[in-house]
Amino acid sequence: MNTIAQDTSGQSIAFKRSASHFTDRITAGGEDGWPVEAGRYRLVVSRACPWANRALISRRLLGLEEAISLAVTDPIQDERSWRFTLDAGGRDPVLGIRFLSEAYEARETGYTGGVSVPAIVDIPAGKLVTNDFQRMTLDFATEWMSLHREGAPDLYPENLRGEIDKVMDAVYQDVNNGVYRAGFAKTQQTYDEVYRRLFARLDQLSERLSTRRYLVGDTITEADIRLFTTLVRFDAVYHGHFKCNRNKLSEDPVLWAYARDLFQTPGFGDTVDFDHIKRHYYQVHADINPTRIVPLGPDLSGWLTPHHREQLGGRPFGDGTAPGPVPAAEQVPAHGRAERA
Amino acid sequence: MNTIAQDTSGQSIAFKRSASHFTDRITAGGEDGWPVEAGRYRLVVSRACPWANRALISRRLLGLEEAISLAVTDPIQDERSWRFTLDAGGRDPVLGIRFLSEAYEARETGYTGGVSVPAIVDIPAGKLVTNDFQRMTLDFATEWMSLHREGAPDLYPENLRGEIDKVMDAVYQDVNNGVYRAGFAKTQQTYDEVYRRLFARLDQLSERLSTRRYLVGDTITEADIRLFTTLVRFDAVYHGHFKCNRNKLSEDPVLWAYARDLFQTPGFGDTVDFDHIKRHYYQVHADINPTRIVPLGPDLSGWLTPHHREQLGGRPFGDGTAPGPVPAAEQVPAHGRAERA
Numbered sequence: 085m086n087t088i089a090q091d092t093s094g095q096s097i098a099f100k101r102s103a104s105h106f107t108d109r110i111t112a113g114g115e116d117g118w119p120v121e122a123g124r125y126r127l128v129v130s131r132a133c134p135w136a137n138r139a140l141i142s143r144r145l146l147g148l149e150e151a152i153s154l155a156v157t158d159p160i161q162d163e164r165s166w167r168f169t170l171d172a173g174g175r176d177p178v179l180g181i182r183f184l185s186e187a188y189e190a191r192e193t194g195y196t197g198g199v200s201v202p203a204i205v206d207i208p209a210g211k212l213v214t215n216d217f218q219r220m221t222l223d224f225a226t227e228w229m230s231l232h233r234e235g236a237p238d239l240y241p242e243n244l245r246g247e248i249d250k251v252m253d254a255v256y257q258d259v260n261n262g263v264y265r266a267g268f269a270k271t272q273q274t275y276d277e278v279y280r281r282l283f284a285r286l287d288q289l290s291e292r293l294s295t296r297r298y299l300v301g302d303t304i305t306e307a308d309i310r311l312f313t314t315l316v317r318f319d320a321v322y323h324g325h326f327k328c329n330r331n332k333l334s335e336d337p338v339l340w341a342y343a344r345d346l347f348q349t350p351g352f353g354d355t356v357d358f359d360h361i362k363r364h365y366y367q368v369h370a371d372i373n374p375t376r377i378v379p380l381g382p383d384l385s386g387w388l389t390p391h392h393r394e395q396l397g398g399r400p401f402g403d404g405t406a407p408g409p410v411p412a413a414e415q416v417p418a419h420g421r422a423e424r425a
Numbered sequence: 426m427n428t429i430a431q432d433t434s435g436q437s438i439a440f441k442r443s444a445s446h447f448t449d450r451i452t453a454g455g456e457d458g459w460p461v462e463a464g465r466y467r468l469v470v471s472r473a474c475p476w477a478n479r480a481l482i483s484r485r486l487l488g489l490e491e492a493i494s495l496a497v498t499d500p501i502q503d504e505r506s507w508r509f510t511l512d513a514g515g516r517d518p519v520l521g522i523r524f525l526s527e528a529y530e531a532r533e534t535g536y537t538g539g540v541s542v543p544a545i546v547d548i549p550a551g552k553l554v555t556n557d558f559q560r561m562t563l564d565f566a567t568e569w570m571s572l573h574r575e576g577a578p579d580l581y582p583e584n585l586r587g588e589i590d591k592v593m594d595a596v597y598q599d600v601n602n603g604v605y606r607a608g609f610a611k612t613q614q615t616y617d618e619v620y621r622r623l624f625a626r627l628d629q630l631s632e633r634l635s636t637r638r639y640l641v642g643d644t645i646t647e648a649d650i651r652l653f654t655t656l657v658r659f660d661a662v663y664h665g666h667f668k669c670n671r672n673k674l675s676e677d678p679v680l681w682a683y684a685r686d687l688f689q690t691p692g693f694g695d696t697v698d699f700d701h702i703k704r705h706y707y708q709v710h711a712d713i714n715p716t717r718i719v720p721l722g723p724d725l726s727g728w729l730t731p732h733h734r735e736q737l738g739g740r741p742f743g744d745g746t747a748p749g750p751v752p753a754a755e756q757v758p759a760h761g762r763a764e765r766a
Contacts, residue, residue, distance in 0.1 A: 329722030383672035
């Protein structure tokens with residue numbers, strides 16, 4: 085999701101999480117005109133973005149890498165927003181465009197709204213289908229089943245959806261979005277309130293996870309994916325840059341072990357690029373970090389240390405299996421990984 | 426020490442640690458015209474400032490509270506720099522001035538340089554005597570001996586001065602001043618270099634202090650005071666605000682125990698006002714923190730936990746004794762203390 089409005093200098097000028105503008109769904113039955121189909125759609129992400137990170141993880145766990153191809157943007161937006169400057173010639177090799185905004189424009193001529201990731205683009209028409217980050221991964225789990233890999237886990241089990249939705253809503257309000265609201269607060273009072281809610285919620289989650297390996301049921305679900313994408317960014321950016329500094333994630337033994345457990349599970353840590361994360365937040369939010377200097381810390385090597393969460397039981401993939409290795413073309417460069425230190 | 430230049434909006438515009446301008450010494454023999462004399466001089470500090478904190482600690486340890494009276498400025502400077510807005514009517518009750526700059530002006534008509542703390546003012550003339558923060562505490566230790574309390578420690582023992590000076594110089598370059606150079610770096614390259622030197626030095630100090638209770642000899646010396654004043658601010662401001670974030674102080678078991686040991690020693694922690702520290706850094710350096718929002722973290726309660734450093738031996742005050750309680754008028758308000766959480 086694009087979390088900031090930008091003026092023409094590329095500086096963020098305000099914080100506003102607008103509702104996703106394009107909410108068409110890609111479904112098994114194709115009710116919105118977008119049927120599930122292998123090779124037809126392209127997922128556009130920034131590895132910096134926690135909302136896009138959800139889609140990266142979900143796609144990996146479900147084995148949708150071949151069915152839905154992947155475009156990774158430069159972590160630094162310019163005045164035209166997300167760019168394909170990491171690709172040869174500065175163009176996405178499949179869509180042939182330089183800016184994600186071109187796919188938005190193809191969808192809606194004269195579109196002037198936010199350009200956000202994750203986005204799914206219809207390759208034949210070059211048009212944006214959806215940027216609805218809240219719905220996208222649920223549809224990966226429930227509508228794309230015919231193209232899931234063998235052994236794909238059930239990330240949104242029908243009998244647990246009520247509880248999963250409830251947990252995810254609280255996590256969204258206080259944690260996923262809470263860190264942004266703290267970081268972009270314009271007044272001390274707003275910041276104070278958001279900070280207190282954030283840490284109260286984290287304390288509650290820590291308590292919950294002290295006796296159970298995963299948030300809901302005994303397997304990895306969408307709820308874990310959504311909490312993970314904020315936790316993995318916590319010490320690297322939210323702690324300092326967004327002033328969420330009561331303590332580091334690594335100072336909460338339960339949440340830190342939970343996050344490491346997921347990080348070390350295939351499909352989670354292998355989607356994370358700390359270099360993209362740090363450069364994005366510290367260089368794009370010039371209203372918070374005018375020097376645009378990117379901190380060298382924190383030491384990331386702890387992500388790879390033993391977590392001992394197996395002792396809590398749980399079956400990470402339920403009746404399924406772990407995903408295979410990351411496709412060669414999608415591997416995170418060495419300098420973005422936790423083991424670089 | 427005043428660490429920033431300020432423009433008329435009160436925003437810091439550049440980082441420059443200028444040599445102290447007024448370097449007269451107050452000595453036992455009065456060679457510079459300023460003889461040691463009880464009740465004649467007033468020490469002006471900000472509790473936010475690490476350089477002034479040295480003088481506060483030294484004065485406490487040596488029992489100079491009655492001999493040298495104390496003025497505490499508002500932690501937030503305005504365009505006229507340090508202000509006595511914490512005092513009734515906004516005036517220092519002894520000097521009768523509203524701004525420390527008035528004592529500078531009394532010393533040198535038309536003075537336009539930096540106005541820094543710690544500063545010592547001659548009360549009868551209302552004139553600045555010295556703002557030489559490097560010399561001031563050494564003179565407290567060695568020139569003011571006739572007015573030391575009974576049981577005052579020797580903070581600058583003659584037979585160890587060579588080693589103390591060497592340690593203090595390294596600590597000054599890489600740690601005391603290093604954190605400022607990191608925080609005010611204008612380029613990524615400068616920041617990277619300073620950060621690496623800072624943590625290399627902290628690692629070396631951690632190693633040194635793993636087997637000895639204090640930096641030099643087996644008693645508290647000026648070297649410990651100078652390292653302490655940076656360490657006590659590390660997690661509260663330098664870690665996030667100045668991007669010194671490889672790890673928190675509290676993540677280095679040796680330095681964290683060393684700092685807690687000193688914090689819990691009479692004369693150290695009782696001079697520290699975390700409220701002043703946080704508000705000063707986050708609200709004055711608007712070029713680093715444009716929103717001027719002051720983080721609620723970190724949790725400070727750890728400062729009061731057992732440190733177990735007694736096991737290393739050492740005699741904190743040598744042949745002397747600990748100082749008595751803080752004079753009632755000089756106590757840090759409850760909301761500035763570590764135990765407030």
